[in-house]
Amino acid sequence: MTDPSILNPLENALTSRIPRSGEVDRLLQPESASIREDYLITALKTLARGDDSAGFRRALRAAAQWSRSRGGPGAANTLVSRLEVALELRRPTLALYDHCLHIIGGGQKYGLMLLDALKEDFDTTILTHRPMEPAAIRDWYGLELSRCRYHTIDLPEYADSGAHIDPARINRRMPNPFHRVSRMSGDFDLFINNSMNEMVFPLAGISTMVCHFPERRPGAYFYSDRYDYVIYNSEYTAGWIERKWKFRPHVHIYPPVDMPPEEKPLEKDPLILSVARFEQGGSKKQKEMVQAFLTLRRRFPEETRDWHLVLAGGSPDGNPYLDELRAEIRNTGDTHIRLRVNINSDELRSLYLRASIFWHLCGLHQTDPALVEHFGMTIGEAMQNGIVPVVFDGGGQREIVEPGKTGFRVRTLEELIRHTRRLIREPETRRSCGLAALEASKRFDRPRFTSEVREFFLGRLHHYIDPKIP
Amino acid sequence: MDIEKIKDSIQDVKKDVSIWYRSAPDVTDLAGGEIDHPHPVNLWEFSDRELDAWMGDQLTLLNESLDPRPDPGEITSHRRIIGPVIVRIKRLILKILNVYTHSILERQRRFNSESVAMHLSSFIRIRRIQSQMDDILRRMAEQHEADSLRGEGNEKEGPSHD
Numbered sequence: 053m054t055d056p057s058i059l060n061p062l063e064n065a066l067t068s069r070i071p072r073s074g075e076v077d078r079l080l081q082p083e084s085a086s087i088r089e090d091y092l093i094t095a096l097k098t099l100a101r102g103d104d105s106a107g108f109r110r111a112l113r114a115a116a117q118w119s120r121s122r123g124g125p126g127a128a129n130t131l132v133s134r135l136e137v138a139l140e141l142r143r144p145t146l147a148l149y150d151h152c153l154h155i156i157g158g159g160q161k162y163g164l165m166l167l168d169a170l171k172e173d174f175d176t177t178i179l180t181h182r183p184m185e186p187a188a189i190r191d192w193y194g195l196e197l198s199r200c201r202y203h204t205i206d207l208p209e210y211a212d213s214g215a216h217i218d219p220a221r222i223n224r225r226m227p228n229p230f231h232r233v234s235r236m237s238g239d240f241d242l243f244i245n246n247s248m249n250e251m252v253f254p255l256a257g258i259s260t261m262v263c264h265f266p267e268r269r270p271g272a273y274f275y276s277d278r279y280d281y282v283i284y285n286s287e288y289t290a291g292w293i294e295r296k297w298k299f300r301p302h303v304h305i306y307p308p309v310d311m312p313p314e315e316k317p318l319e320k321d322p323l324i325l326s327v328a329r330f331e332q333g334g335s336k337k338q339k340e341m342v343q344a345f346l347t348l349r350r351r352f353p354e355e356t357r358d359w360h361l362v363l364a365g366g367s368p369d370g371n372p373y374l375d376e377l378r379a380e381i382r383n384t385g386d387t388h389i390r391l392r393v394n395i396n397s398d399e400l401r402s403l404y405l406r407a408s409i410f411w412h413l414c415g416l417h418q419t420d421p422a423l424v425e426h427f428g429m430t431i432g433e434a435m436q437n438g439i440v441p442v443v444f445d446g447g448g449q450r451e452i453v454e455p456g457k458t459g460f461r462v463r464t465l466e467e468l469i470r471h472t473r474r475l476i477r478e479p480e481t482r483r484s485c486g487l488a489a490l491e492a493s494k495r496f497d498r499p500r501f502t503s504e505v506r507e508f509f510l511g512r513l514h515h516y517i518d519p520k521i522p
Numbered sequence: 523m524d525i526e527k528i529k530d531s532i533q534d535v536k537k538d539v540s541i542w543y544r545s546a547p548d549v550t551d552l553a554g555g556e557i558d559h560p561h562p563v564n565l566w567e568f569s570d571r572e573l574d575a576w577m578g579d580q581l582t583l584l585n586e587s588l589d590p591r592p593d594p595g596e597i598t599s600h601r602r603i604i605g606p607v608i609v610r611i612k613r614l615i616l617k618i619l620n621v622y623t624h625s626i627l628e629r630q631r632r633f634n635s636e637s638v639a640m641h642l643s644s645f646i647r648i649r650r651i652q653s654q655m656d657d658i659l660r661r662m663a664e665q666h667e668a669d670s671l672r673g674e675g676n677e678k679e680g681p682s683h684d
Contacts, residue, residue, distance in 0.1 A: 100528050108523060109531040116535050124554025125542035132536050141529060223579055225586070231549045238543065238552065253549050253557055269572065270561035278557070295567070340667070347671040417663045420569055466670045 059521075062095045066111035067104070076118045085123065086280075089131060090519035092119070096135055126255040129238050134257050137241055138517045146174035147240040147256070149233055150247040151217045154182035156192050158307065158429050159264045162285065163246030165308045165498070166262070168195050169505040173513070174242065177201040179233060181210065181217055194397075205232050219249050224272035234275075241516065242509070250276040258512050265289050265426045266296045281512070286427045286448035303508055308501035309432030309493060313405050320486070322359040324472065325407035325439065327400065327430040328414065330367035330374045330393065335423050337413035337444075338363050338377055344411075344465045346384055348472060355476055361411075364392040364403060408482055409475055410434035410459075411468065415446040425449050435459075435493035438486040442471050452496070458489040570652060577645055584641065588634035591627045592616060 058079055065075040080088040092115045099108045112135070120128040137144045148167045153160050167176055178184060178200050186198035209229040210217045222228060234253040237243040243256035248263055251273040261279040266289070276282060282301035284290045293301045324345065328336035345361040367374045374393065381389050392399065412431050415424035424447035431441050431452050443449045445461035453459040460471040475482045494500065546552045568576060597612045599605035 100523060103523055105523050105527040105531065108528065109534065112531055112535045113538075116539055120539075120542060120554070122554065124552050125539065125546050126552040127554060128539045129543045132532060132539050136532060139528060139532075141525075141532065220575070223582075225583070228549075234549045235552065253553065255549070255552055269563075269568070271563075273558065274561060275557065343668070343671065417660065420571055422569075422571070464670070465667045469671070 058091060059095055059098070062091060063099055063111070066095060066114045067099065067107040068110075076114065077122075085127075087521070088122070089119070089127075089134070090515075090521050092131060093134055093138055093519055094521060097138055100139055126238050130255070130257045133241060134516060143175050144173070144241040144513060144516070145177065145239070146170060146242040146244065147177045147179050147237065148244045148246055149179040149237070149249075149252065151181050151219070151230075151249050152247055153178065153180045153184055158427075159246065159248075159262075161193050162264070162307050163244065163262060164189060164193055164195050164197065165310075165501065166244065166246070166505050167200070168197060169502040170509055171197065171199065173506075173510060175201075177203055177240065179203050179205060179236065181205055181207050203236075205236065207232070219251050220268060222251060222273065228273045230273070242513070245279070250274050254279050258516055260509075263289060263293055263301060265422060266293050267422060269296050270298070283508075286451055288424075288448040288451065289426050292421060305501065305504045305508070306496050307427055307429055307432075308498040309429055309436060309496040310498045311401065311404060311433035312436050312497065313438075314401070315405075320408040320438070320482075321406040322476075323403075323407040324359065324361045324409045324411055325403055325434065326361075326363045326365070326411045327403075327433070328365045328412065330365050330371055330377070332371055332373050334373050335414060335418070336365070337416050338365075338373075339380065340413055340416060340465055341411055342377070342381060342384070342389060344468050344472075345389060346386060347465075348469050349386065349388065351469070352473060352476075355473065359476060360388045360390065362390045362392055362403060362407070364395055364400060367393050404433060404437040404439065407434070407437070407439050408486070409472060410439040410441045410443075411472075412441065412443040412449065413462075413468070415444040415449070416463075416465075418446075421447075428452055432493055432496040435489035436497065438490045440475055440482055440485040440489060442468060442475070452492075454488075454492065457485070458492045459485055574649065574652075581638065581642055581645060584634075584638050588638055589631050590634070591624075591631065 062076065062079050065079060068075075080091055096108075096112060096115060099111050102108070112132075116128045116132060119131045136142050146167070148163055150160055150163050153163075167178070170176070176197075176199070178197070180202070181204065183204050184202055186196075186200070186202075189195050189197050207217065207229050209222075219230065222230070228251055230249060230251040231253065234255060237252065237259070238255035240256045242258045243254055243260070245252050245254070245259075245261045248261070248265070248267060250261075250268065250270075253275045254261075258281075259279045260281045260283060261276055262283045262285075263276070264285050266276075270276075276297055277299055281303055282293065282299075283303045283305055284293060284301040285305070285307050287304070290301050290304065293299070326336075326338065326341055328338070330336065330338060341361065341363065349356045349359075363377075374391075378391060381391065392403070395403075410431065412425070412428060414428070418424055425444070427448035428443065431443055431449060434441055435452070435458065441453050441459035443453050443459065443461055445463050450461065453461055455461050462468045462471060475485070543552065550557050563576075565573065565576070594613045594616055597609055597616070599608045601608065
């Protein structure tokens with residue numbers, strides 16, 4: 053695999069009494085930066101297997117100095133760290149960075165599940181800007197990450213901003229406060245930026261950014277294109293990365309959908325379910341769902357006599373949208389519509405188990421792509437429970453639901469009503485779509501996520517330790 | 523080779539590398555070269571929300587740099603011995619020139635100030651119009667849906683989200 057026509061002279065150049073950087077430079081000149089590092093690691097590993105300890109020391113010093121001259125102290129640091137792991141002198145280290153980890157959310161869950169999938173293979177560290185504890189992660193996401201180190205990087209610039217740390221506040225006239233994270237990233241073999249914070253410059257041996265959606269365009273301190281790999285959560289996100297960041301991201305890993313029923317899905321109840329946050333701006337469209345359900349009941353009173361609509365989701369206290377929604381439902385006098393706010397996971401599981409139809413309308417009447425669902429984890433959760441999804445036709449939802457087979461996609465409330473009525477009238481369609489949805493949901497389940505994460509990262513780690521030189 | 527000898531060699535080099543790393547003044551030095559590159563901005567690609575943020579940022583930039591008068595405090599020198607002398611001479615020259623340039627630069631400052639205020643008023647106006655238009659479009663879409671739901675009305679295509 054390794055090319056002896058370069059490796060032997062390279063080892064000689066590195067071990068020569070007076071290390072000749074020019075010689076090393078000439079030998080490695082035509083290769084790209086990453087391949088140059090691969091050659092150096094391979095040469096140093098070969099020398100470590102030999103008997104000449106003084107030569108090895110000289111070679112290592114020469115290689116570190118050469119790396120520094122070509123890529124700064126960061127490159128020299130990476131080379132020595134990589135050699136330690138390659139010679140099995142220590143376990144590889146991994147840092148997961150998320151500037152919003154202290155806020156519960158789907159993106160954060162993605163990053164932590166990724167970490168959970170890799171925790172046996174790396175010494176892991178979680179980097180945040182607000183203190184985090186394993187107990188909170190256990191409560192919020194049911195993940196056991198107590199063996200990780202937790203490190204809080206202080207950001208005095210955001211001391212007055214409470215929980216919300218918005219990188220968009222930083223412009224080109226200010227120093228970049230996130231360079232504290234950039235500097236620290238060099239302490240790890242693998243650095244994963246899970247927060248779409250493109251202001252962190254990666255200095256680790258292997259650097260990865262997880263992009264859930266490209267919120268900002270390239271501007272001041274934009275380094276997303278400096279990561280070795282960018283992972284994306286859906287083709288919808290990949291398309292917008294290409295449009296906004298002007299490069300094609302590298303690895304597609306769907307988020308883990310982790311709501312499998314503990315028992316086989318029951319005989320379903322006549323229940324339409326929606327699970328979505330009650331956003332203050334109304335982007336999840338619960339009011340529109342109420343309107344559609346009332347119309348459905350008014351138009352087809354006999355067919356919908358036993359049917360209920362349950363709107364479940366999280367909300368902070370004093371949410372005006374939720375207050376208005378409550379008032380609207382009360383004013384209709386229809387007892388078939390129920391709100392379930394901030395329910396626990398047991399109740400949520402019970403709703404998923406019983407419901408027949410799932411509504412999700414995020415993106416309806418929306419022109420801003422950032423406000424359309426980038427993936428739609430709750431749709432996947434519903435499908436895992438054999439519920440037929442009827443969802444808005446846009447964003448990542450198009451990748452989840454195959455119309456007429458695993459559910460339906462709609463662009464208007466009228467279409468929502470039409471497809472829902474069909475499902476109400478045709479129990480056989482409901483049953484066959486539910487089974488197809490259950491089967492299709494395996495594309496998004498947690499074992500699949502774990503397997504894809506491990507395959508990708510362990511493959512990169514393997515190359516890091518034992519590079520195959522072309 | 524004895525594993526302990528390998529460890530010693532690595533620790534020895536690592537110490538130096540660590541000093542290089544810790545003493546690098548900034549991330550640009552750590553990376554061994556310029557890391558910040560200009561990104562061409564194509565405003566036509568921006569969504570309304572992005573344009574809004576961009577305009578706000580540009581207005582702040584203009585507002586912060588509207589005064590063209592030189593600040594004597596900005597004159598510095600890195601030379602240890604003759605630096606203070608150079609600084610004093612430069613400040614003196616600036617003071618002398620100020621007699622001639624003050625009125626011109628003051629007029630420019632006033633113009634810049636008025637210009638920024640004018641831009642700001644346009645920005646506020648555009649924002650209000652945009653907000654009203656968004657509201658009208660939202661109501662129209664809701665009305666259309668409501669009309670459609672009341673009867674068996676025609677379906678309207680929503681915006682595309684390819």
